[in-house]
Amino acid sequence: MPTIEDVAKQAGLSRTTVSRVINDQPYVAEEKRQRVKEAMDLLGYVPNSSARRLRNQKTETIAILLPNITNPFFSHLIEAMEIKASAWGYRVIICQTHEDEKKELDYLELLRTKQVDGVIMTAVRNEWSKIKPYLTYGPIVLCNENVRGANLPVVYVDHEQAAYEATRHLIQQGCRHLAYLSGGNDSIVAQNRQKGFLKALNQSGLSPVLDEKMEGAYTIDHGRDVLHSLVQHHPNVDGVFTGSDEVAAGMIHEAKQLGLRVPDDLAVVGFDNQAISLLMSPSITTVEQPVTEMGEHCVETLVHYIEHPSVLFRQEIVFRHQLLVRDSTQQRVTMIS
Incomplete structure (x- = not known):
């Protein structure tokens, strides 16, 4: 050799x-x-890259924390981050927290023990006071969730505004009995979307349809189950804003089985513009996030702080979202800024 x-x-x-x-x-x-x-x-x-990293006191590795990689949004985001990190000469470690607070802190230990140079968090489950001490050991960038009081870069879309616009669209289509399906109220993203949903209803003098099964909806099966519950307990529901295209797809599929017409009897809006949103019939009206651009910007920001160490400060980078109006609500494409 x-x-x-x-x-x-x-x-x-x-x-x-x-x-x-x-x-x-x-x-x-x-x-x-x-x-x-x-x-x-x-x-x-x-x-000998290992020896070179030791001399530089760098691992050339970053950790990306996410709830679950099976979610199409996060898998797309991870792909964009990995490609950009590789272009900068960094490897990535994918850390699935499964929304567990202890796992989240365990993975942040990678930063304290110098096993990674920096961390990107795509979801936050712990109080900021528990996360803040880890900034002593390296930079952290937040992606997708806007944690108030966090003095570090945050990359996200305005989920409250996105939900507001999507709900206003449903109301403009004549919906008067609307429900919001969230991924769980412990999520900052879900909380902000709920604020936007309720804001739109309040402005129109409407009250939300509430059902115990509407929280924690992530999958196609969840969408089916929730629709059954709504039909049984709230047969007058005529519009649903969901936090996922998969959930929306499950609802639309089950609506057909129950003889409901979409959007005539039930209008449905998804989120994230996943591939399934176009494959469904009717196609799903959805909110699109610029996932690739967000992922790339997170990596660029983190690498900057890794290679040019300095005190992190509050820096909000808000990307535009777009409402793609399709057959599940019957309208033309509308832009949101």
């Missing part, structure tokens, strides 16, 4: 110069850098 001395001999340069090129240090002439790279290619020399 070739060594750094072999590369130096082949390039006709000192070992120190070769080392500086390998570690991408400044003040090395471009002609010498090229000679080193050609020698490395010729000999098949591969730098």
Whole structure:
């Protein structure tokens, strides 16, 4: 196996110069850098990345915390983050918290024990006071959830406004008995969407349809179950805003089985513009987030703080969302800013 001395001999340069090129240090002439790279290619020399990371006191690894990778939104987000991180020379560790507070803190220990250089949190379950101490050990960026009082970069869309616009759209279609299906009220995202939903109803003098099964709805099966409950206990419901296209798809599928017409008897709005939203018949009106752009910006922001350490400060980056109006509510496309 070739060594750094072999590369130096082949390039006709000192070992120190070769080392500086390998570690991408400044003040090395471009002609010498090229000679080193050609020698490395010729000999098949591969730098010892582990040793280089130790010298730099960096792991070149970031941790991404998310509730569940099976959710299409998060899998899409992770893909965008991994591609961008790789382009910057970083690896990613995917950490599924399953919305467990202890698991969330356990994964943050990776930062304290120097196993990762930084962390991106796509969901937050603990109080900010429990997370804040970890900033002592490295940068953290929040994605998707806007935690008040958190002095660090936050990348998200305005979920309250998105929910407000989606609910207003349902009301404009003539819906008067509306329900909101959330992923769980312990989620900041779900809470903000509920605020937007209720704001739209209040402005129109309407009251929400409430059902015990409407919280914790994530999947197609959840959508089916909730629809059955609504039909049984609230047969007058005529519009539903859901937090997921999968839930919306489950409701629409089950509505057909029960002889309900969508959107004539029941209008349905999803969230995230997943592939299933176009495959369903009728196609699902949904709120689209710029997932790729959000993921890329999170990585860029985190890497900046890793490579240029400084005190984190409150920085809100709010991306635009778009309401894509389709057959499940029958209207044309509407833009939201």
